Structures are given as C-alpha cells and as structure tokens.
Amino acid sequence: MSAELIEGKPVAKAIRKELKPRITALKERGITPGLAAVLVGDDPASTTYVGSKERACERLKLYSEIITKPASTTEEELLEIVRSLNKNDKIHGILVQSPLPDHINELSVTLAIDPAKDVDGFHPHNVGLMLIGEQSLLPCTPHGILKLLEFYNVETSGREVVVVGRSNIVGKPIAALLVQKSSPGNATVTIAHSRSNNLESICRRADILIAAVGRPLMITAEMVKPGAVVIDVGINRIDDPRVEKGYRIVGDVDFDNVSKVSSKITPVPGGVGVMTIAMLMQNTVLAAEQVCSDKRPE
Numbered sequence: 574m575s576a577e578l579i580e581g582k583p584v585a586k587a588i589r590k591e592l593k594p595r596i597t598a599l600k601e602r603g604i605t606p607g608l609a610a611v612l613v614g615d616d617p618a619s620t621t622y623v624g625s626k627e628r629a630c631e632r633l634k635l636y637s638e639i640i641t642k643p644a645s646t647t648e649e650e651l652l653e654i655v656r657s658l659n660k661n662d663k664i665h666g667i668l669v670q671s672p673l674p675d676h677i678n679e680l681s682v683t684l685a686i687d688p689a690k691d692v693d694g695f696h697p698h699n700v701g702l703m704l705i706g707e708q709s710l711l712p713c714t715p716h717g718i719l720k721l722l723e724f725y726n727v728e729t730s731g732r733e734v735v736v737v738g739r740s741n742i743v744g745k746p747i748a749a750l751l752v753q754k755s756s757p758g759n760a761t762v763t764i765a766h767s768r769s770n771n772l773e774s775i776c777r778r779a780d781i782l783i784a785a786v787g788r789p790l791m792i793t794a795e796m797v798k799p800g801a802v803v804i805d806v807g808i809n810r811i812d813d814p815r816v817e818k819g820y821r822i823v824g825d826v827d828f829d830n831v832s833k834v835s836s837k838i839t840p841v842p843g844g845v846g847v848m849t850i851a852m853l854m855q856n857t858v859l860a861a862e863q864v865c866s867d868k869r870p871e
C-alpha cells in the first residue's frame with residue numbers, strides 16, 4: 574500500500590480564503606487584527622517559527638509585532654511586557670514563544686496573558702473551556718489536526734485514536750478534542766507515552782495514530798496497523814552533513830516505511846506544521862472579532 578498524502582498547504586489555503594472577508598469586515602470597522610510574538614533568547618528553531626508567524630501575518634495583511642529579548646531577560650521583565658501587550662489595543666493576540674530560558678516560569682507567563690488574547694490557547698481558562706466543549710481559543714496544532722482530518726474526510730466517530738505524547742501543547746489537548754461530542758470527535762482515545770507498557774501493541778490498535786513525542790523517526794512500520802491514518806506532529810532537526818545547512822527536518826514517524834502500510838499520512842515538513850500557523854491566524858482574527866462584538870452597542 575502506498576499512502577495518500579495529507580498535506581497542510583491546501584487546507585491552510587482554504588482557511589486563509591475563509592479569513593479574508595472576515596479581516597475585510599473588521600477593517601471596515603477600523604480594526605486590523607494584530608499579533609504580538611515575544612521571543613526570549615536566540616533558540617534557532619524558535620527564531621524560525623516566529624519568522625514564519627510574521628510572514629503569515631504579512632500575507633493576510635494583519636498587524637504584527639515581534640518583541641525580541643535576550644536570554645538574560647528576567648521573569649518580571651517578561652511579565653511587564655505581557656501586561657503592557659494586554660493593555661495595547663492594537664494587539665489582539667499575544668504569543669510568547671516557548672521554550673523560555675530555565676530561570677523563567679512558563680506557567681507564570683501563561684497566566685499573565687489576558688485569556689481573550691491567548692491565541693496559543695494555553696491559558697488554563699481556555700484549556701478548561703476546551704475540555705468542557707465550550708467555545709474558546711483552541712490550541713493551534715491540535716486545532717490544525719482537526720482541520721486536516723476534516724478536509725481529508727477522515728472519519729473519527731467511533732474509531733480508535735492513539736495519541737503518542739502527553740504534552741500540554743499537543744498530546745493532551747488533541748485527545749480532549751477528539752473525545753468531544755462533535756465532528757470531528759466522538760473517537761475512542763488512548764494517550765500513550767514514554768512510560769506506557771507495550772507501546773507497539775497500543776499503537777497497532779489505532780485507526781488514527783497521532784505522533785507527538787519529539788523523537789525523530791520513533792514510529793516504525795511495525796507499530797502501525799495496515800490501513801491506519803498517521804498524523805506526524807514531530808519537527809526534529811537531525812544532523813546531515815550531506816546538505817548545506819548541516820541538518821534536515823524529520824518527523825516522529827519513519828515516513829519512508831510507514832507510508833507503505835498506512836492509508837493516509839502527513840509529510841514533514843508540509844503537514845501539521847503549516848496548519849499550526851494557519852490556526853494561529855484564525856485565532857488572531859477570532860480574538861479581534863470578539864473585541865469588536867464586546868464593543869457593539871446593546
């Protein structure tokens with residue numbers, strides 16, 4: 574079997590198309606959705622991600638600000654930046670790129686972000702709303718996965734989903750979303766992780782296998798049920814002296830072999846990563862619309 578590719582590009586394009594009239598409507602009311610990204614330190618991957626987010630804003634003609642601070646920035650300084658962005662009317666979405674330096678407590682920073690501007694969907698207020706199935710700013714990568722499944726007609730209702738990885742950014746929220754009484758949703762979800770016994774047999778139960786561990790090529794063909802749908806969330810740099818950059822990007826899935834047994838699979842790059850940015854744009858527009866509707870006269 575050779576798997577069909579689940580590519581992010583056409584889905585992201587459809588999302589941008591849907592956002593354009595919403596952005597125009599906001600601009601007619603004098604509001605340009607604005608995103609602020611705060612980058613602390615000079616982690617190369619984070620710098621690349623923040624650059625992609627800025628380009629995505631430019632493409633949709635959203636306002637964007639990148640605030641770059643040295644790794645020596647204190648927690649209090651970062652909290653002060655967040656507080657001032659909370660008050661800034663030009664900014665509807667705030668994103669503090671992780672990982673942060675060790676001396677800064679990520680939770681304190683997340684808690685300081687106004688939940689209405691939390692376009693990452695990481696604030697416990699939004700996490701709670703998501704868990705009980707109420708409208709909230711959803712975390713971008715899990716939301717992007719739902720959009721991919723929908724676009725490529727992957728049925729989730731009644732099916733077995735195995736999520737490998739229990740991070741707060743991807744593993745836990747995608748499990749929470751796929752178990753909701755909604756579409757996509759209604760799945761039977763298992764979260765497996767580094768302490769799970771018999772990982773291979775758990776993975777082989779999956780009709781839909783979602784790999785979000787951050788370990789290059791750890792999902793092998795033996796771990797995949799023939800015909801399963803495989804979603805690879807991993808973005809890992811591995812050294813490769815044969816290429817000019819000295820590294821290449823691979824997912825958590827051994828794509829070359831798993832694509833021979835699965836029915837559909839996301840490539841890396843070009844799959845989930847593209848969606849994360851598209852959903853961030855959607856959240857920024859949604860956050861701006863909510864400000865706008867709050868201001869509407871009774």
Ligand code: GUN
Pocket residue numbers: 668669670671672693713714742849
């Ligand atoms: N680091 C890796 N992924 C993300 C993300 O989605 N948001 C933020 N803020 N930092 C990240």
